[in-house]
Amino acid sequence: MDYLILVNKENPLYTNLKLDLIKVGKNHDNEYVYMEKLAGLSLMRMLDDVNKLFPFEKVVVNSGYRSISKQEEILKYYLEKEGSKAYERVALPKTSEHHTGLAIDVSVIKNGIYIEDPTGIEESLKWLYENAYKYGFILRYPLGKESICGYMYEPWHFRYIGFSKLAFEMKKNNLTLEEYVLEKNKSLQ
Numbered sequence: 001m002d003y004l005i006l007v008n009k010e011n012p013l014y015t016n017l018k019l020d021l022i023k024v025g026k027n028h029d030n031e032y033v034y035m036e037k038l039a040g041l042s043l044m045r046m047l048d049d050v051n052k053l054f055p056f057e058k059v060v061v062n063s064g065y066r067s068i069s070k071q072e073e074i075l076k077y078y079l080e081k082e083g084s085k086a087y088e089r090v091a092l093p094k095t096s097e098h099h100t101g102l103a104i105d106v107s108v109i110k111n112g113i114y115i116e117d118p119t120g121i122e123e124s125l126k127w128l129y130e131n132a133y134k135y136g137f138i139l140r141y142p143l144g145k146e147s148i149c150g151y152m153y154e155p156w157h158f159r160y161i162g163f164s165k166l167a168f169e170m171k172k173n174n175l176t177l178e179e180y181v182l183e184k185n186k187s188l189q
């Protein structure tokens with residue numbers, strides 16, 4: 001598994017990856033959420049730790065691995081519901097990072113109230129921004145990087161990159177995965 005795989009609008013995946021998937025929990029609709037094995041194990045450790053610190057603001061899984069055909073279904077559902085506005089919030093099939101099994105969307109249950117898309121001001125999420133690198137995760141679509149990533153700020157979407165040291169470097173230097181991969185390719189030329 002290439003943990004630095006870049007999937008975005010310019011770098012679509014043409015076929016589903018062969019992944020070793022594990023269950024990382026259930027979402028609010030009581031459906032299992034899956035991730036690539038090492039990413040999932042690390043995520044579960046991270047959520048255990050954050051949930052011990054903030055018991056009244058439980059961080060839960062919302063969406064993990066999605067196949068290309070699942071993304072087609074989701075897009076179709078929102079197109080029927082909202083028309084072309086759906087394209088603003090649902091990635092085109094083949095361009096979603098969720099196809100890699102390395103991305104997770106989290107939600108928060110704050111004092112018993114379910115917040116599907118947290119805003120990022122929650123104490124538990126603030127802790128995750130500061131500490132996710134220790135578990136090999138980065139906040140994938142940070143504020144101010146919309147033009148580079150091609151996505152609006154998503155305070156709920158984390159991405160496993162396999163190496164905590166690298167995740168720390170990226171956080172410290174305020175680098176997105178796009179910028180990191182571009183830099184790396186430049187230095188190889």
Ligand SMILES: [Zn+2]
Nearest residue numbers: 103104105157
């Ligand atoms: Zn996501």
